[in-house]
Amino acid sequence: MNFKKNLPLLIAVSICLILILYIFQHRYTITALFYQTLQKQDKAIENFMRAIEHDQRDAYAYYQLGIIYKEQKDFINAENIYLKLLEIFPEHPYVNYDLGYVYREMKLYEKALDQYKKALEFDPQNTYALYDIGYVYKETGRYEQAISQFGKVLAIKPDHRYALWDIAQVYEKMGMTERAEEQYKYYHEIMD
Numbered sequence: 678m679n680f681k682k683n684l685p686l687l688i689a690v691s692i693c694l695i696l697i698l699y700i701f702q703h704r705y706t707i708t709a710l711f712y713q714t715l716q717k718q719d720k721a722i723e724n725f726m727r728a729i730e731h732d733q734r735d736a737y738a739y740y741q742l743g744i745i746y747k748e749q750k751d752f753i754n755a756e757n758i759y760l761k762l763l764e765i766f767p768e769h770p771y772v773n774y775d776l777g778y779v780y781r782e783m784k785l786y787e788k789a790l791d792q793y794k795k796a797l798e799f800d801p802q803n804t805y806a807l808y809d810i811g812y813v814y815k816e817t818g819r820y821e822q823a824i825s826q827f828g829k830v831l832a833i834k835p836d837h838r839y840a841l842w843d844i845a846q847v848y849e850k851m852g853m854t855e856r857a858e859e860q861y862k863y864y865h866e867i868m869d
Contacts (some may be wrong), residue, residue: 692754705731718745736766747779755779768800774806786813804834820847836867
């Protein structure tokens with residue numbers, strides 16, 4: 678057998694073997710993604726759970742499962758999944774923000790702030806976390822901090838529609854009617 682002549686065949690067989698092993702290793706995650714694509718979330722959840730049973734360090738399966746629960750507004754399950762994911766992958770780039778969002782929706786505002794601040798440690802330019810901190814400040818009556826926080830968002834993304842709108846709402850809550858009207862006008866100028 679001539680080695681040089683059969684080298685392409687050996688390479689092709691090796692690649693096929695690696696692909697087969699990869700697909701077998703990740704069969705539940707791949708199946709879950711298929712069901713997600715079909716919008717069959719119950720089946721996707723079932724298969725992401727199998728993926729996690731098969732590999733308890735499968736960060737991708739945990740994260741996707743958390744997203745599904747969050748979108749379904751099943752915040753208790755989302756919180757549990759995200760906390761497990763943070764145990765195995767504390768530096769995951771998105772989980773701290775998503776867990777903060779879950780806490781925000783549960784009205785656990787101080788926990789939300791803690792998670793958003795952790796998210797900003799990994800990505801200081803995360804406008805989602807920056808905005809949500811301002812949102813929490815607005816909801817908890819910390820109006821000056823909210824305006825300052827929305828300003829940080831606008832420094833990065835000057836056309837951030839929610840920050841522009843919420844600044845006007847904060848001015849309104851503070852009784853600063855003229856500034857609120859100016860801000861609403863500015864919002865419509867930017868958004869139209």
